[in-house]
Amino acid sequence: MKHLQEYRDNRLVQIVIKKISDSVTRKWSIMEICGGQTHSIMKYGLDQLLPTEIELIHGPGCPVCVTSLEMIDKALEIASLPDVIFTSYGDMLRVPGSTKDLFSIRANGGDIRVVYSPLDAIKIAQHNQDKQVVFFAIGFETTAPANAMSILQAKSLGLHNFSALVSHVRVPPAVEFLLSSPYNRIQGFLAAGHVCAVMGYWEYPAIADKYHVPITITGFEPVDILNGILMTIQHLETENNEVSNAYSRVVTKEGNKPAQDMIKKVFLTIDRKWRGIGVIPSSGWGLRPEFDSYNAEMKFSVGSIQSNESSLCIAGRILQGLEKPFNCHAFGSQCTPENPLGATMVSSEGACAAYYRYRN
Numbered sequence: 345m346k347h348l349q350e351y352r353d354n355r356l357v358q359i360v361i362k363k364i365s366d367s368v369t370r371k372w373s374i375m376e377i378c379g380g381q382t383h384s385i386m387k388y389g390l391d392q393l394l395p396t397e398i399e400l401i402h403g404p405g406c407p408v409c410v411t412s413l414e415m416i417d418k419a420l421e422i423a424s425l426p427d428v429i430f431t432s433y434g435d436m437l438r439v440p441g442s443t444k445d446l447f448s449i450r451a452n453g454g455d456i457r458v459v460y461s462p463l464d465a466i467k468i469a470q471h472n473q474d475k476q477v478v479f480f481a482i483g484f485e486t487t488a489p490a491n492a493m494s495i496l497q498a499k500s501l502g503l504h505n506f507s508a509l510v511s512h513v514r515v516p517p518a519v520e521f522l523l524s525s526p527y528n529r530i531q532g533f534l535a536a537g538h539v540c541a542v543m544g545y546w547e548y549p550a551i552a553d554k555y556h557v558p559i560t561i562t563g564f565e566p567v568d569i570l571n572g573i574l575m576t577i578q579h580l581e582t583e584n585n586e587v588s589n590a591y592s593r594v595v596t597k598e599g600n601k602p603a604q605d606m607i608k609k610v611f612l613t614i615d616r617k618w619r620g621i622g623v624i625p626s627s628g629w630g631l632r633p634e635f636d637s638y639n640a641e642m643k644f645s646v647g648s649i650q651s652n653e654s655s656l657c658i659a660g661r662i663l664q665g666l667e668k669p670f671n672c673h674a675f676g677s678q679c680t681p682e683n684p685l686g687a688t689m690v691s692s693e694g695a696c697a698a699y700y701r702y703r704n
């Protein structure tokens with residue numbers, strides 16, 4: 345547990361909290377973009393340890409939560425087909441589509457398998473040549489390199505029964521989208537350390553300059569998160585729109601170049617619809633045309649499916665930091681992790697699930 349326990353050390357937590365308290369002179373609103381960070385904040389009660397001047401706003405960085413309803417409905421359509429083995433990370437099975445979820449299709453005989461890596465899906469395709477094997481390729485920049493590699497591997501193996509339903513999302517365009525909203529009240533950002541480990545943080549200085557916000561690359565353990573908040577507060581208090589790295593044991597400015605090259609080889613930047621939010625320009629990756637034969641949307645002709653979000657669920661407003669989960673009338677009553685109405689209650693990284701688990 346080295347490199348973990350020291351970042352959960354209560355003595356260090358108290359020291360950083362004291363530094364934050366000594367630095368803050370007025371109210372500030374800071375968004376932690378990543379659902380993993382929201383989960384840590386709730387789990388360790390970090391928001392309750394902070395001075396009351398600091399409000400943490402929970403961002404849309406949960407890949408399960410932001411996968412659009414259309415994309416879920418496309419997955420459900422494909423997974424219902426005979427002779428299809430649909431493979432997915434486990435979290436996606438309970439995400440509600442318009443009328444059902446992947447679990448209910450499995451209960452009715454659909455062949456839906458949980459995998460831990462896209463390469464598991466490749467193996468399933470190799471062993472089931474009489475079936476079409478589809479991998480649900482969701483996620484942020486963190487999962488994109490492995491998903492890209494699976495496409496290249498399928499091609500090099502000459503696998504014609506493998507395809508991917510791609511729904512990748514990118515963080516920097518979402519940050520710009522939130523900051524340019526007329527309702528924006530975010531004054532500082534904690535950027536997601538694991539995303540920056542892949543992509544670096546060279547894209548952030550231009551955003552920090554344009555919107556006059558400090559951005560701090562931040563990890564996931566209590567001391568990491570508090571150090572990120574401390575740096576952000578120090579920049580806010582001195583009117584310094586700097587990009588700082590509070591996670592330098594993992595992140596470099598350039599990021600992981602081989603991983604970025606792999607992504608570029610397979611994906612191109614496209615507009616992407618985010619659940620509850622809508623289309624954010626240039627916020628997604630889709631397969632390059634040379635990989636059309638691995639594109640499940642094309643292979644199964646589901647590209648035209650359109651879906652409408654339920655008006656009951658306010659997850660979209662929560663994902664933009666405009667509401668807290670307990671502002672939703674369904675929170676903890678009609679909507680629970682056992683019976684989720686929206687994606688933010690399904691995923692362990694979702695803000696509603698984090699509030700339900702640690703604050704209900």
Ligand code: SF4
Pocket residue numbers: 656657658659662669672673674675676679680684685686687688689690696
């Ligand atoms: S509590 Fe449930 S219904 Fe309400 S916003 Fe969260 S996911 Fe949607």
